[in-house]
Amino acid sequence: METQYTTMWRLIEYSAGDAGFNMAADEAVALMVESGDSPPTLRFYGWTVPSVTIGAFQRIANINTAVCQTLNISVVRRPTGGRAIVHDDELTFSFSTGTRAAPFSESLLYNYTTIGTAFFQAFQRLGLDCAITQRRLKRQEASPATANPMCFSAASYSEITIDGRKILGAAQKRYRGALLEQGAIPLSVNRPLLSQVFGSGTTDNDTVAGLREFDASITLSSVQTAVVEAFEKVFNIRLHPGQLAEQEMSLAQELLKKYQSPQWTFRK
Numbered sequence: 001m002e003t004q005y006t007t008m009w010r011l012i013e014y015s016a017g018d019a020g021f022n023m024a025a026d027e028a029v030a031l032m033v034e035s036g037d038s039p040p041t042l043r044f045y046g047w048t049v050p051s052v053t054i055g056a057f058q059r060i061a062n063i064n065t066a067v068c069q070t071l072n073i074s075v076v077r078r079p080t081g082g083r084a085i086v087h088d089d090e091l092t093f094s095f096s097t098g099t100r101a102a103p104f105s106e107s108l109l110y111n112y113t114t115i116g117t118a119f120f121q122a123f124q125r126l127g128l129d130c131a132i133t134q135r136r137l138k139r140q141e142a143s144p145a146t147a148n149p150m151c152f153s154a155a156s157y158s159e160i161t162i163d164g165r166k167i168l169g170a171a172q173k174r175y176r177g178a179l180l181e182q183g184a185i186p187l188s189v190n191r192p193l194l195s196q197v198f199g200s201g202t203t204d205n206d207t208v209a210g211l212r213e214f215d216a217s218i219t220l221s222s223v224q225t226a227v228v229e230a231f232e233k234v235f236n237i238r239l240h241p242g243q244l245a246e247q248e249m250s251l252a253q254e255l256l257k258k259y260q261s262p263q264w265t266f267r268k
Helices: 018-035 065-071 109-123 190-199 218-233 246-259
Strands: 008-012 041-047 052-056 074-077 085-087 088-100 161-163 169-174 178-186 237-241
Touching: 008 052, 008 218, 018 041, 018 052, 018 074, 018 088, 018 178, 018 246, 041 218, 052 161, 065 190, 085 190, 088 218, 109 161, 109 169, 161 246, 218 237
Parallel strands: 008 041, 008 237, 052 074
Antiparallel strands: 041 088, 052 085, 088 178, 169 178
């Protein structure tokens, strides 16, 4: 089978940024990967202040923006689909790769499964007894009009749970020749904050968990290391530390105008 890449992929290690820049940087990397100017890239990051990202097609009315403003919580619309996430004490990641040849040239669900397998193995390396979800969401669970607005309210296909509680949330965007997956791995969960942002009727303590609920010794660094090792094993590659290239940074600064614009975030 034809393979698309050499074994050299790029790792951008953890740093914290504001909500708009985080989204702009992810999209800039994905576009540069699609054009062939950047290698497949796994990027880890965090948030300078607690932030809410909503899915590309989600209604902004699904979250309490007044509460977010009062609590100084940034709100931004992602380039990827899915439902809203409150980003706080977590490891956030993005993975950008081409899709014109193996191993990511198959269907959306196949790619979810392939990437999900790497994260599943990462959690196993941390000693966590987790499972990969095999069910697809029912139409009413997935529809923006009827679904619970919180990403972690239900586990979809190839997402990862412990005792039925979701420990990773992810969403993808497909470009003509690339994909971008964005995801969040909570270390702890601020349930009162979730209730404020989404409303007390939409949150359920039994659907989401932070990794430290199962092992208090887990750190951002240990999760990042486990994910890197699992990616290298699953995809038979090496992740070489790097940073945003000058062209990517320039593109991210241009895209930042979109992500800081109310016309983008409040467009639905």
